[in-house]
Amino acid sequence: MERQRKIMVAILALLAVIAVIAVVDIGLKIEKKSKSEIKMSLPEFGPGVGIVRVEGAIEISGPSGAFGLPQGAEAVIARLSELEKDSNIKAIVLRINSPGGTVAATQEIYEKLWKLRKKNIILVASMGDVAASGGYYIASACNYIVANYGTITGSIGVIVYSPNLKRLFDKFGIEMNVIKSGKYKDILATHRDMTTEERSLLQEMIDLSYNKFIKDIALGRNMNQEDIRPIADGRVMNGETALKNKLIDQLGTFEDAILKAKELAALDADAPVYDQNDSPFQELFGSIKNIFLGNIGLGSELFYNPHRIEYRYMQ
Amino acid sequence: MRLETIKSLRWADFFLYTITDPRELYRRIKQKDPDPFILSFIIPAVIVLFDILALSLMGKETGFFYYKMSYGWILVFIYAVFKIIVYSSLVDVTAQFFGCRGNIREILTIANFSIFPMVFFLPAFYLFTVINFAPGFFYVFFSILFFIWYVMIFVQGISEMHSIDFGKSFVIFIIPALFIGIVLFLITILLIITGIGFLTA
Numbered sequence: 001m002e003r004q005r006k007i008m009v010a011i012l013a014l015l016a017v018i019a020v021i022a023v024v025d026i027g028l029k030i031e032k033k034s035k036s037e038i039k040m041s042l043p044e045f046g047p048g049v050g051i052v053r054v055e056g057a058i059e060i061s062g063p064s065g066a067f068g069l070p071q072g073a074e075a076v077i078a079r080l081s082e083l084e085k086d087s088n089i090k091a092i093v094l095r096i097n098s099p100g101g102t103v104a105a106t107q108e109i110y111e112k113l114w115k116l117r118k119k120n121i122i123l124v125a126s127m128g129d130v131a132a133s134g135g136y137y138i139a140s141a142c143n144y145i146v147a148n149y150g151t152i153t154g155s156i157g158v159i160v161y162s163p164n165l166k167r168l169f170d171k172f173g174i175e176m177n178v179i180k181s182g183k184y185k186d187i188l189a190t191h192r193d194m195t196t197e198e199r200s201l202l203q204e205m206i207d208l209s210y211n212k213f214i215k216d217i218a219l220g221r222n223m224n225q226e227d228i229r230p231i232a233d234g235r236v237m238n239g240e241t242a243l244k245n246k247l248i249d250q251l252g253t254f255e256d257a258i259l260k261a262k263e264l265a266a267l268d269a270d271a272p273v274y275d276q277n278d279s280p281f282q283e284l285f286g287s288i289k290n291i292f293l294g295n296i297g298l299g300s301e302l303f304y305n306p307h308r309i310e311y312r313y314m315q
Numbered sequence: 316m317r318l319e320t321i322k323s324l325r326w327a328d329f330f331l332y333t334i335t336d337p338r339e340l341y342r343r344i345k346q347k348d349p350d351p352f353i354l355s356f357i358i359p360a361v362i363v364l365f366d367i368l369a370l371s372l373m374g375k376e377t378g379f380f381y382y383k384m385s386y387g388w389i390l391v392f393i394y395a396v397f398k399i400i401v402y403s404s405l406v407d408v409t410a411q412f413f414g415c416r417g418n419i420r421e422i423l424t425i426a427n428f429s430i431f432p433m434v435f436f437l438p439a440f441y442l443f444t445v446i447n448f449a450p451g452f453f454y455v456f457f458s459i460l461f462f463i464w465y466v467m468i469f470v471q472g473i474s475e476m477h478s479i480d481f482g483k484s485f486v487i488f489i490i491p492a493l494f495i496g497i498v499l500f501l502i503t504i505l506l507i508i509t510g511i512g513f514l515t516a
Contacts, residue, residue: 002324004331005324005325005327005328006324008327008328008330008331009324009327012327012330015434015435015437015438018437018438018441019364019365019368019437022368022371022441023368023384026368026372026376026380027380029375029376030376030377030378030380033375033376033377
């Protein structure tokens with residue numbers, strides 16, 4: 001019995017030795033790893049460049065995000081305000097990947113950018129896949145625009161549309177009961193033809209928004225309005241053509257845009273870049289929410305309401 | 316435990332019989348020579364430490380490892396003891412429901428000693444990490460293997476304690492697990508429903 005007890009104690013001692021070996025082994029691996037890593041990850045601080053991302057359709061959607069945070073144009077403006085208050089931010093790179101959006105939302109972002117530009121904060125736009133129509137509108141508020149060769153841009157113009165389903169309604173014998181306070185109250189109604197007066201009223205509105213678009217681009221790009229009008233017929237173009245038409249300043253990547261921002265703001269090449277980071281919880285809850293609301297991929301486009309006047313490139 | 320008792324190595328019998336004869340283990344627990352109640356809590360402490368080490372061997376560790384081994388160990392040990400107390404209490408209640416005499420102190424001691432074979436998890440698993448042969452697979456494999464061993468010891472301990480057959484003692488062991496499983500399942504369903512409601516509101 002005594003022998004068995006001693007064997008048991010020896011086994012326990014052996015287990016303790018194995019545990020010590022495991023601790024030493026892991027400790028050595030950690031030390032080896034920390035030695036092989038030349039760069040230490042220190043928190044970034046000091047004067048630098050802030051990143052603002054404009055993704056998808058530009059619209060005012062209110063504080064409907066996870067945790068009641070702003071979304072859409074309001075989120076972009078909130079981010080710009082955050083950077084405006086930060087004394088470390090000497091330049092902002094606006095990463096745009098958007099086909100445009102509603103007139104009011106686009107103008108709100110443009111005005112905010114213009115305010116920052118007047119405060120001598122360097123603004124550089126970096127165009128991603130698409131920066132057309134309203135996407136280009138907000139880019140034009142920046143001091144400098146960088147686009148890729150394949151970026152789809154341009155599409156300068158204003159659009160409003162609605163389907164005319166009159167013949168379909170007639171075919172199925174559907175009639176709409178409309179009680180309205182004025183003759184234009186159901187303008188853009190889908191169940192009847194548009195009247196000439198309605199068309200001219202909308203055209204006038206479109207023309208005014210278009211003129212504002214041209215005026216703002218000319219102001220931002222320091223060009224004459226007459227130089228822009230010939231190419232402001234809604235045409236889309238790639239980065240290379242946009243450069244020829246002076247709609248952008250340089251062909252390049254997002255990284256080039258950051259370097260340019262540093263150069264224009266007289267910052268060192270290794271100056272910190274402050275990207276916008278959602279907390280993991282925000283990202284998780286945002287993703288889960290989108291899944292439950294059906295906003296996955298093209299889902300939101302399926303429920304897209306066309307009855308809006310937009311600076312938008314119709315893909 | 317006095318120094319004389321430690322020197323006599325009688326305490327080693329508990330560990331020895333846990334592996335060789337769980338029924339004899341219970342008889343030794345009952346004899347209280349020496350009283351194994353406090354000693355038994357060393358086992359979850361060691362198991363938790365070995366678990367942390369085994370998991371750390373699987374991944375790429377950083378300096379955070381030392382926090383895991385200190386503060387983490389204390390926290391996980393408290394959690395492990397909490398789990399053992401809750402589960403032992405439920406087993407004791409179930410045994411009384413089946414007409415057996417309740418004794419939470421003895422059940423707790425059996426529960427603590429039952430997990431003792433899990434100390435062999437680290438050396439067994441370590442071998443496969445050193446030779447880098449399917450460590451992930453063997454982590455799961457040994458976890459299942461040692462869990463079955465734990466169940467066998469615990470059930471035999473209950474069987475010996477209440478002088479009932481293995482089948483009945485297995486039922487006494489499994490009912491709390493089913494009860495906890497059902498409760499956790501219902502809590503999860505409620506949390507999912509509440510979460511969806513919150514997110515889609």
